Amino acid sequence: MRIEPATPPGPPAPPAPARAHSGAAWALALAQWPMATRIALLALVPMLLLVGAGGLWLRVQMHQSLLASFEQVLRDKAQRVGARLHLGPQGGLRESTGGADEFSAIYAGWYWRAQAGSDVLRSRSLWDMDSLPTEALTTTGSATLHRATGPLQEPLLSLTQPVALGQPPVQVTLTVYGPAAQLHSSMRQIDRTLVVAGLVLMLLTGGLAWLQVRVGLAPLRRLEAMLAALRAPQGAGPDVALHLAAPTGRDLQPLQNELAGLLAHNAHVVARARAHAVDLNHALKKPLALLSAQASAQPQVPSSEVQRQVEAMAQLVDRYQARTLSDALHAHPGSTGQAVDVRDCVAQLLRMMERLHAAQGLDWMLADDTQGPLHWRGERADLEEVLGNLLDNAGKWAASRVRLTLSVSVSVQGGAEHASLCLDIEDDGPGMTPAQLQAAGQRGVRFDESVQGSGLGLAIASQIAQAYGGHLQLRKSEELKGLGVRLEMRGLAPAGRTKTP
Structure with a gap:
């Protein structure tokens, strides 16, 4: 039995994820470069390739033009030499006598050599040299010229072409040589000129690219300066949008507007948080002041009174904690819960108000001017907060009736x-006077100290309404003759768009 030798395994190919990881790492490293560097490279690299390719093409064209011109000169001289050649009586090559020319002076740089079979005839300038060393390959840029070396080791270019003599025609191979030193010097001069021109062009392009980057990124630097000014000790004040309204360019205007909106929104959230702290501080002062006054007036404070005030403070803390959570949800609208059933929430609040103000014997009326389901996209705690404040305020001041009307x-x-x-x-x-209507809603403002309260209800309700893109309006009720409050808040679900008052 024959056992074939096992083929050794080849080197494992690199896994595709590794190659992808290296590409991602390279892209990440490139993304960390400064924007000005990347923009300059994007401008200079294509320009460098364009200048290099253009210079190379121009060099080839100019070299070919010089070689073509020199080739034409050699063809003309070969035609003139060929006209002087003829066959002798014995069939050998002969040259007609004539005046002196560039082929007459010995080692003048211009040479020719004619050969027909074994018979060779050469110019006087070659003197006693039978032939010149010639390269087999053609010169770069020409398909017919060959490099050669003269008697004085000078560079030459040669052109070979056939000539027919006599009858019947005898093919003669005529090779004409010309000095190439001046041609090579011209070609080197062209190369130097192209290199200098390319360098100057690259320097000019680099300068223009730098200027373009400086001018193009100037709006970003202005925007950066504006944002840095916001962090300065003096800041920009409350009007962030006005501070960012300075023009930075048409392309950056959308980004500038979005930044202004974001900063204004953050400033609004911070202002609301500060207002919450002020409200809680103001609301806690009253029960603490009552406890302090009772403790100063008598050696022992009744436990029931202490318990009542502690419960009131606990309710205040819970209430403002819920408002803080609502503000966080306003900052991230996508985190709001399901739509609130407005009718169910209103019914629960009215039942609670009936129990809270049961001693007054008030008539709590609900008028519904809407049709179909009525759902509001917001926080139920906000709706209960604003309605609870307004209904409680109405219950404190009403003589016999309170009416709540729902509409869209x-x-x-x-x-x-x-x-x-x-x-x-x-x-x-009793309602409010025009002066009271104008002052109502300011934090802590109360018009009758005999009625229990903190003076924050209308301010809180107005703040919540503004958070939902609405507003709070105070007026005199035309029908009941007391205070009328109109509250509007956006966010109504589409199913509630059934009737417009």
Whole structure:
């Protein structure tokens, strides 16, 4: 039995993921280069290739033109020499006598040699040399010229062409030589000129590329300076959008607008967070002041009073914690939950208000001017917060009736429709004077200290409405003659667009 030798395995091919990883690493390293360097390279590398290819093509064309011109000179001289050749009586090559020319002076640089079989005739300038060393390959740039070396070791170019003499015709091979030193010098001069011109062009292109990068990236530097100014101690103040309104160029204007919008939004979120802290501080001061006053007036404070005030403070902390969470959701709209059933939320709040103000015996009315499902895309805690503040305020001041009206408002902006949820809360209380209507909504402003409250309800409701692209409007109720509050908030689901008041 014959056992074939095992073929040794070849070197393993590199895995495709490794090659892909190396390509990704190279791209990452290139992406870390400065933008100015990448732009300059993108401009200079193609220009370098273009100048190199163009210079090479131009060099070839000019060399071929010089060689073609020299070849034509050799053809003319070969034609003139061929006209002087003839066959002698014995059939040998002869030259007609004539005047002196460039082939007459010994070693003048111009030579010719004619051969017919074994018979050879040469110019006087060759003197006693039978032939000249000639390269077999043609000269670069010409298909007929050959390099040769003269009697004085000077460079020559030769041209060979057949000549027919006598009857019947006898083929004679005529080779004409001409000095190539001047031609080679001209070709070297052309090469030097092209190299110098290419270098000058590259330097000029590099300077223009640098200038282009400086001018082209100037808007980015201006934008960078604007953003750096925002971090300065004095900053840009509250109006970030106005600070970023300086023109930086048409191409960067969309980016500048987006940055201005983002910074303005962040500034708004920070302002709301500060307002929350101020509101919580203001709201906690009252129960703490009551406890402090009772502790100063009597040696022992009733535990029930302490428990009541502690529960009130705990509710305040929970309330503002919920508002802080709502602000975080406003900063990231995609994290909001499902749409809120407005009717269900309103019904629960009205039942709670009936129990809270049961001692007053108020008539809580609900008027619904909408049809079909009514869903609002927002946080239920925000809707409960704003409605709870407004209904509680109406319950404190109403004489006998409080009415809540639901409606939908549709507006058109930028060619698109926007549906808003409208809530009208009216009571038959004393209402407000024009001066009070103008001052209402300011943080901590209260018009009657005998009514329990912190003076933050209308300010909080207005702030929540603005967070949802809406507004809060105070007026005198035409029907109930008390205070009328109209609240509009965007974010109504499409199913609620059934009726516009």
